[in-house]
Amino acid sequence: MARIPNALASTAPAALTAASGLVGGYGVARWTGKRQLGGAVLAVAGAGAAAQWYRRSGAPAAAALTGLYVAAFGGSHPLAKKMGAWPSVFAVTGVVTTASVLTSALVTRKHG
Numbered sequence: 001m002a003r004i005p006n007a008l009a010s011t012a013p014a015a016l017t018a019a020s021g022l023v024g025g026y027g028v029a030r031w032t033g034k035r036q037l038g039g040a041v042l043a044v045a046g047a048g049a050a051a052q053w054y055r056r057s058g059a060p061a062a063a064a065l066t067g068l069y070v071a072a073f074g075g076s077h078p079l080a081k082k083m084g085a086w087p088s089v090f091a092v093t094g095v096v097t098t099a100s101v102l103t104s105a106l107v108t109r110k111h112g
Contacts, residue, residue: 014052015100018069021045022093057107065100072096
C-alpha cells in the first residue's frame with residue numbers, strides 16, 4: 001500500500017473539516033428546509049477548521065483560509081445561479097480544500 005506523505009496526511013483533517021462544513025451545511029439546509037441549521041453546521045465546522053489551520057499553519061494562514069472559507073460560502077450563491085446549487089457547492093469546496101492542503105503543506109515544508 002502506498003504511503004501518504006506526512007505533509008499531506010497532517011493537512012487532511014483541516015481540509016476535511018472545511019469540506020464537511022460547506023457540503024454538510026448546504027445539505028442540512030436543503031434537506032431540513034431550515035437554513036439556520038445549515039448555517040450552524042457551516043459555522044461550527046468553520047470554527048473547527050480555523051482552529052486546525054491556526055495550530056498547523058499560524059495566524060496569517062488561518063486568517064487567509066478562514067476568509068476564503070467565508071468568501072466561498074458567499075460566492076457559492078451567485079455561482080449557483082450559473083451552474084446549479086450542488087455543482088456550485090462542490091466547486092467552492094474544491095477551492096477551499098485545495099487551498100487548505102497546499103497552504104498547510106507549504107508551511108509544514110518551510111518550517112519542518
